[in-house]
Amino acid sequence: MKIEFTPEQQALRKELQTYFEKLMTPELTAEVAEAVGEGGGPLFWQAMEQLGKDGWIGIGWPEELGGRGMSEMEQFIFVEAVMRAGFPFPFLTTESVGPILAKYASGRMKEKLVPKIMGGKIIIGIGYSEPGAGTDLMSLKTTARKDGDEWVINGQKMWTSLAHHADYVWLAAKTNFDPEVKAHSAISLFLVPTSAEGYSCTPVNTLGDVRTNATYYDNIRVPADHLVGEEGMGMRMIFEQLNRERLSLVNVGAFMQLFEEVVSWTKENKLPSGERVIDQPWVQINLAKCKSGLEALKLICYRQASEMSKGNLKVEDASIAKVYGTEFFVELYRHLAEVIGIGSTLHRHSKGAVLGGKLEEIYRRASVITFGGGANEIQRDLIASAGLGMPRAKR
């Protein structure tokens, strides 16, 4: 046991810090601030390609896939740095869908898409949820029927984030209609090009200013090799993908950055008495609560990255990271907002906005994290059954 970064990993963290200081020009920072967490502007794409060219996106990917062959830990360190930098990195594409795609997609699709993922040239949207299927994903109604060498897809998806920037949707659809077959084995995964005839996308504007989408699939025809893995294997890949997503969702980088920025603010700003904001005992307590909570989250993440390097991503660990990380984050931004006071409610475009209005924006954006990526109730079910051997809860 040695719970410290190796000297090489420390050097990598340093290198990344310097790298992102250069990459995040004021122009790029301004562009992504207006695109609120989703990127998609010209400077964003330029930076993505740069990240690809410089070999960062695939740092932990195997060399035969065009990566640098380092471990999941280095990959995690990279994502931590990207998130600290405030760059809206499409981590679901690169960290979560990407590895599953590389593992299961057909030869041709893999050859076509993996280099684009590594090169920062593509975003893939996720099409699981539907108006009537959220947490109960297996009740989804979108269908894919085989017709000769093609699949014909019909249905509607909800909350297809980034679909308006995406080249493909990673889509779950029902492929077996035999009432005797369990829902679990009736679902398959497809790569659906957003350029396909019959595809459409309408925006859903959200409280956090982040655009998400409803997407529609009207008799879309895709070639047979757009099926990912085997027919009926969809749920297995979805679980695998979601376990990876859970770690990316709570990557400690963005949380650390926010904490450090608020700490600096409390040291730089003075009260009328001449004391610094941080000299008040209650402020110190709030910051200490954030710090001790962050430390646990950091270790949960690092241990998981370290386990993933050995190929042991456990269900309960992924769910513990998700529940703890998201619920802690809700507390974190509240404690930090309290420290800043009323200024924390000023919009980034307001006169007098504090720290670029980050805390005002986070409050609006963060309300999705405890149910996005798998509702925390379901995660707790998984922790109890996989981690403590309790019976699977009836739904």
Add this chain to the structure above:
Amino acid sequence: MDFSFNDTQQDVQKLTRQILSELSTPDRLNQIDQQVDRFDESLWQQLATSGLLGVAIDERYGGMGFGFTELCLLIEEVGRTVAALPVIPVLVSAALPIQKYGSNEQKERLLTGLVKGETFITAALSEAMSEFPGAPEVMAVVTESDYLLTGTKIAVPFADKAECILITADTVDGIGLFLVNPKAKGVVLTRQRSTTNEPWFELTMNDVSVAAEDVLVTGSEAVEVADWISERTMAASCVMQVGVVDEMTRMTASYTCERVQFNAPIGSFQAVQHRAADCLIDSTCLKLTAYQAVSLLDEDSEATAEVLIAKIWAGDAGHRVSYAAQHLHGGMGIDKDYHLWRYCLWARQLEMSLGNSASHLSALGERIARE
């Protein structure tokens, strides 16, 4: 970053687990509770025979010569079984500083016997109004031939059994660390009743003479040594809490899967599962922060903030898991024929020893402000 245990560490863990699960059963603990002192003498001797008392003691004194991590893995198992073994006061708070800062003569005299289970040593870290050894009110007056100690320490485990007790006291020149014989003239031991029933004593000294050979450290280094002891004792308490909390969580999961109400095991109800899942989350956070502190201390790296954070988690997780376990066990948790109550008492004792979540949050906050 390596979160796994190496072969030696796994061996220590396995051996301890095997001995304790065999010899420190609930029945055995019931027997121990009938004694005046909560101490499993024969089990202590068994640890000596198997070499485990010397896990972190140098081979020169008959120990195994392993590090703090190995010692903490032993302590975690003691927590998991709530065995009646004073591993923290003896093997951490007293033995480690003697090994690191003691003279050859002191080490020979005290550690050799300790490893064999023949010599007992302990530490008096707290006073009623000063919980940490770095800021004692006990006074030490220097004379030509010795030091004279006056004042009172509290919550001293096994003070009556010890050959010597490690004590901090204030000299005019900063603090000093002394080895006091509890049978010395001027020492009065008064039994205290701790919540876990571990034998504790109030130790009052009135001009107790400590000769040169029983002085451990004086001078400018002494405060650092006191902090060195505090940090290791705190980290060890956190790791013991890891064992306590983990076992309470497992007991709760297994009990609720057996207990049937409304024709179903209550552990199949979501409300019950979610409370148990929260226990496992707390247990995970405590374990990781505690291991981080241990790992850094084992390397002799700076770990003050990490120890504070681990102790905050030890307090919070101990408190929350203990109450959740009691709640989910219904009346069984308070039935003294069932085993949970001991864990709850230890969780509380560890939570309140050497600072608590509130005081450590305040200390951590001050550090952030100073940085």
